[in-house]
Amino acid sequence: MTLSRRAVLGAAACSSLLPRRLFSATPARLRIGLLLPYSGTYAALGHNITDAMKLAASERGGKLGGREVEWVAVDDESDPAKAPANVNKLIAGEKVDILTGPVHSGVAMAMMQIVRQENVLTVVTNAGAQAVTGTLCAPHVFRTSFSNWQTSYPCADVMLKDGRKKAVLMFWNYSFGQESMAAFKEGYAKGGGTIVKEIAVPFPSTEFQANLSEIASLKPDAVFVFFAGAGAAKFVKDYADAGLRDKVALYGSGFLTEGVLAAQGAAAEGIKTTLHYADALDNPANRKFRESFKKATNREADVYAVAGYDTVHVLAQALEKVRGDTGARAELIAALETVRIDSPRGRFRFSKTHNPVQDVYLRQVKGGREVVVGVAMKEAEDPGAGCKMGK
Amino acid sequence: MSLSLFVLQIVNGIEYGLLLFLVASGLTLVFGVLGVLNFAHGSFYMLGAYLAWWLSERTGSLLLAILLAIPAMVLIGVAVERLAIARLYARDHLSQVLLTYGLVLLFNELQRALWGNDVHGVRTPAALAWTMPLGETQTWPAWRALTALACVCIGVAMRQIVLKTRFGMRVRAGASNAEMVEALGIDVRRLFAIVFSAGTALAGLAGMLAAPLTTVYPGMGENVLILSFVVVVIGGIGSIRGAFFGALLVGLADTFGKVLLPGFASAIVYAVMAAVLLWRPRGLLGPAFEGR
Numbered sequence: 237m238t239l240s241r242r243a244v245l246g247a248a249a250c251s252s253l254l255p256r257r258l259f260s261a262t263p264a265r266l267r268i269g270l271l272l273p274y275s276g277t278y279a280a281l282g283h284n285i286t287d288a289m290k291l292a293a294s295e296r297g298g299k300l301g302g303r304e305v306e307w308v309a310v311d312d313e314s315d316p317a318k319a320p321a322n323v324n325k326l327i328a329g330e331k332v333d334i335l336t337g338p339v340h341s342g343v344a345m346a347m348m349q350i351v352r353q354e355n356v357l358t359v360v361t362n363a364g365a366q367a368v369t370g371t372l373c374a375p376h377v378f379r380t381s382f383s384n385w386q387t388s389y390p391c392a393d394v395m396l397k398d399g400r401k402k403a404v405l406m407f408w409n410y411s412f413g414q415e416s417m418a419a420f421k422e423g424y425a426k427g428g429g430t431i432v433k434e435i436a437v438p439f440p441s442t443e444f445q446a447n448l449s450e451i452a453s454l455k456p457d458a459v460f461v462f463f464a465g466a467g468a469a470k471f472v473k474d475y476a477d478a479g480l481r482d483k484v485a486l487y488g489s490g491f492l493t494e495g496v497l498a499a500q501g502a503a504a505e506g507i508k509t510t511l512h513y514a515d516a517l518d519n520p521a522n523r524k525f526r527e528s529f530k531k532a533t534n535r536e537a538d539v540y541a542v543a544g545y546d547t548v549h550v551l552a553q554a555l556e557k558v559r560g561d562t563g564a565r566a567e568l569i570a571a572l573e574t575v576r577i578d579s580p581r582g583r584f585r586f587s588k589t590h591n592p593v594q595d596v597y598l599r600q601v602k603g604g605r606e607v608v609v610g611v612a613m614k615e616a617e618d619p620g621a622g623c624k625m626g627k
Numbered sequence: 628m629s630l631s632l633f634v635l636q637i638v639n640g641i642e643y644g645l646l647l648f649l650v651a652s653g654l655t656l657v658f659g660v661l662g663v664l665n666f667a668h669g670s671f672y673m674l675g676a677y678l679a680w681w682l683s684e685r686t687g688s689l690l691l692a693i694l695l696a697i698p699a700m701v702l703i704g705v706a707v708e709r710l711a712i713a714r715l716y717a718r719d720h721l722s723q724v725l726l727t728y729g730l731v732l733l734f735n736e737l738q739r740a741l742w743g744n745d746v747h748g749v750r751t752p753a754a755l756a757w758t759m760p761l762g763e764t765q766t767w768p769a770w771r772a773l774t775a776l777a778c779v780c781i782g783v784a785m786r787q788i789v790l791k792t793r794f795g796m797r798v799r800a801g802a803s804n805a806e807m808v809e810a811l812g813i814d815v816r817r818l819f820a821i822v823f824s825a826g827t828a829l830a831g832l833a834g835m836l837a838a839p840l841t842t843v844y845p846g847m848g849e850n851v852l853i854l855s856f857v858v859v860v861i862g863g864i865g866s867i868r869g870a871f872f873g874a875l876l877v878g879l880a881d882t883f884g885k886v887l888l889p890g891f892a893s894a895i896v897y898a899v900m901a902a903v904l905l906w907r908p909r910g911l912l913g914p915a916f917e918g919r
Contacts, residue, residue, distance in 0.1 A: 453635075
C-alpha cells in the first residue's frame, strides 16, 4: 500500500488539532514563570522563594503532573512601574503555563490587572495585599503566602488576653502598614480595646525618636507596630534604648522580627508577634524542609522560602489530578481548590477566595530566639472583603 | 503638648540635628573648598557604618573598629580624589554630578558584593551601654549623648582649624583663589586631596557613630545624602557654620513636624528649606566660605 502525499499531510494536520492530553508519551515541558526580585532590597527574598521552589520540584523528581519543569525567571526589581512590561514578557513572550510571584505588593497589583485580562493561571507567592484575594480576586489566581489581615488581626486578641486595653499604633504609611493597622483595629475594637493614638511614619523613614517621646508621654498599655526589614531592626533597638521595652509592651506582625532578629540583639527580648510561620515550628514537615533547604542552599529557610516550597507542592498535587494538562483549566482550578497539604507551616488549604486558611502562631523572642508560644488564631481565614467570585 | 514633652522633643531635635551636621559639614567643606558637588558623600557615610560593623565583629570592640576605620576612610578619600575627583576641578557641576552619581552606584554594588543585603546591628561598647533617665518614662542611651557631644567637639575643632591654623589659612586661600596660592608655592593639588579625604572621613565617622543607633543596611547612605543637601542649602553652600545652624533647624523641624503635623511629616523639612530660601536665597550664611 502506498500513501499519497496528501493523505500524509492531512493526517499530520489532523493530529496537530488533537488536544495534547491524548499524547502521553512525551509531554511538553511545563513552563513556570517566576516574577521575583533578584536585585535591590528584596533580592534575598526572591532568591529564597526561587530556591525553595526548585527544592520542592527536585523532591518530586523534577516533574509536576508528569511534565518536566522549565523555570523562566524575570527580575521584577520590586518596581511596580516595570511590572506590566515584565508580566507581559512572561505571558506573551515566554508563554509560561503558570505565573508565580511577586514579593512586592505594588508589583502584585500591577500583575493582577494583567493576569485578569490574560486569564493566566497565577500563584502569588508572597505579596500580602488584600486586593489579590479581595477586590481583584479571580478564579485562576491563588495565593500560597498570606494576606496582610492574617498577620495582624490575630494579634489584637493576643493583646487583649494579656490585659492590654489601651494601645498606640505605629506603622509605615504605605499599603502594607495601612492594611495591617486596619485589620488590627477591627479585631481590637471588637474585643473592647481603645486606640489612644495612631502614628503614621512616612515610608521608609527610620527616625523614630520624636514619636518614641510621644509614646512615653502617652503611657499606653501596649504598642502595636508594623515595620519590616531595616526599619524593624532600627525601631526595636530605638524602642529598647528609649527605655520603653520594660514599661510599654511591644507587639507586632511577625515581620517585626523576621530576618532581623540577629541585628536587633537583646533589644528584641520579650517581643510578641503573630505570623503564619515560625522557624522554630516543631513538626516533621518543617524539620525536613529546613534541613533540606539548608543542604541545598547553605542558607537558613524562612517564611518566604516556605511559600515558594508550598507553591510547587500545591501545583504538583493539582497537576497530578489532571495528569499535567494545564489546558484542562476548570478541572485544574477545581483540583487546586481542594488541595490539602502538610506544609512546614502546618495544615493548609485554600479559602473560597483562594487565600490560605492557616493557623497563625503567637511567637515570642526569648533568649535571642523566636519561640512558638502557641496558636494565636486557629485556621485564620481572610474575610476576602470585596471578592466577587460568585461563590 | 506638655512642657516636659516639649523639652524632650527639643532634646531629640538637637540630637538629630547634630548628627546631620557631622555628615553635612564634610559635604559643605568639599564644596566650599574644591567646588565639587559630591553625591558620593552618602556612600562614604554608608561605608563608614559598614566598616564599623564589620571591624567591630572582627575585633570585638567598636572603639577599636572606629580607630581602624578612620584611616581606612581617609585612604578611600585619597584614592577617590586622585583617581576621579581630581579630573573634575576644571569641569562644570553637571560632569561632577554624573561622576559622583556613578560612584554611588559603584559603592552600592561593592557593599552588596562584600557584605550582602542583610541588616546588621552594631553593639555599643559595654562601658557605654548604660542609659540615663529622660523625662518620666523615657531613657537616653549614653551612646546617643556621647555622639551628640562628639559632633559638637568635631564642629568646634573644624572651626578652630580652618580659622586659626596655618593649614586652615591655606585652605581658605585655596578656596578663594587657587591659582594665586599655587603661584605662591603651595601645592594646591595636595591641599585639595587633604580636604577631600577629610570630608570623606567626616562622612565615614558620622556613619560609624550612627551605626549602633541606626543599624547598618543597604541604601542607608541615600537617605542621609538628601537630608545633608537640604542642610547645606539651608546653611548656605560652602559654609560650615551655616551647616551647623541648618542642621539644627532641620533636626528640630523634622522632630516637631512629626509630632504636630504627622500627615505632613515627610514634607516639613522641604517646606522649611523653601521658606529659608525665600527669605535668604543664598542660605543662612552663604555663599561665602567660612570666615568671610
